Amino acid sequence: MNPDIPLIDIKLLRLLDALHSTGSVTRTAELLGQSQPTVSIGLGRLRTQLGDPLFVRTPQGMQPTPRTEALIGTVREVLDGLRRLSESQARFEPAAAQREFRIFMTDASHITLLPRLFTHVCALAPQVRLEAATIHPGMAAALQSGEADLALGLIPGLEAGFYQQALFDQDWVCLAHPTHPRIRPRRFTLKDYVRESHVGIVSGTGQQLLEATVKERGVERNVVLKLPGFLGLPAIVSTTDLVATLPRHIGETLARVAGLQVLPCPVPIPGFTVKQHWHARYHHDPANVWLRSVCADLFMDRSARATQRT
Incomplete structure (x- = not known):
């Protein structure tokens, strides 16, 4: 990136596009929801940055200069690309999704949680597959790499870089x-x-x-x-x-x-909290968010603590 080339504010590119389309400062101001002085000030900044008048006032309105005509295609490509980028947020559609979720679970969770989870997932996402994986020392690396999606149970070993959410307490x-x-x-x-x-x-x-x-x-x-x-x-x-x-x-x-x-139990054994754990890399991943929400809906004690990052 050349530091000598000035960066143009995206708002100014929108102004250039609107003024080219309308040929009028007044209509451009209305289109952008701005005042006419604001549009005029913006046009002045553009002229300074690009070293060209850009538009000339004529009886037919504000007419673009040859420099503007040469630039307008590129400007609209940039604006269109930014629109596509803002609209392309990844989504997870469970009804149509075809993927496998790998979940680390305790032995007890295979019996108590997995049947309900599997039934619920089948109803919402019939093409989604589940794998219940055994908890082992390498699961932190698997969750970080994306080889696994979630861990359920009493798992005190998942610490730095992980989020956790309490589901229910156990005595x-x-x-x-x-x-x-x-x-x-x-x-x-x-x-x-x-x-x-x-x-x-x-x-x-x-x-x-x-x-x-x-x-x-x-x-x-x-x-x-x-x-x-x-x-x-x-x-x-x-x-x-x-x-x-x-x-x-x-x-x-x-x-x-x-x-x-x-x-x-006549022995006062300390209780514990069953939680779901996931790596920070996938905190905003739509599929992971969906899976966590399913587990929370099915298993969470509503008085449980909120999501925490460890």
């Missing part, structure tokens, strides 16, 4: 067989909790919070069976006397499926 419950011989509904005490044998989940940030809390409080759990995820948990609890401790959302979902009883 903790226990699950047991509905006819457990030693557990009485609504009277499940810490003594009962310590006495019973447990089935535990070995993965997930929520389970790490559980393990840290029982250890800190000196609660001795007799965990006789460990599972990598929630998939086999309903069958285990419904056919044994084992007790499971897990977040309320997944706990109540599994209880409904397997006919289990839900008990208040």
Whole structure:
């Protein structure tokens, strides 16, 4: 870019175009919503910058000089290009979209959130596909690069460069067989909790919070069976006397499926917030905005906190 060439204000280019079309300072002022003195001042600036009278007053009105005639085509190309640029904001039309969204989810979210999300997306965007990806250490890079679109769950590792939005809060419950011989509904005490044998989940940030809390409080759990995820948990609890401790959302979902009883957890385990996370690069991407809005509409507790950037 040559610093010796003066930049022409876009408003002055519009003035030049309008004056060429109308041949009248008065009508140009009306067309642009300006006063006649303002138009005259603008024309004076253009004459100075371009080194030419540009228009000459005649009985037939303001007539363009040869320099103006040579420039007007280029001026209109510039103005037309700017109009197209302003009108070409990307849009996402879910009904016609053909793409795949990749979402990092916790094991629990596969059971509690994904069915509702998939059903809703199918209804609004029948050609859109979803992939539920397992949370792993490389997901931050995948979200930054666009290989993935969103992450759902308790994911404290997504920090610098990410936005987050709270969806709903979680506390903790226990699950047991509905006819457990030693557990009485609504009277499940810490003594009962310590006495019973447990089935535990070995993965997930929520389970790490559980393990840290029982250890800190000196609660001795007799965990006789460990599972990598929630998939086999309903069958285990419904056919044994084992007790499971897990977040309320997944706990109540599994209880409904397997006919289990839900008990208040007698250990005061800190609650947590399930959030959706996305990278700042895609904060204004129309497709990402749409997907986030769908998740918020489906899952957000309306008292939850607003969008935050970490």
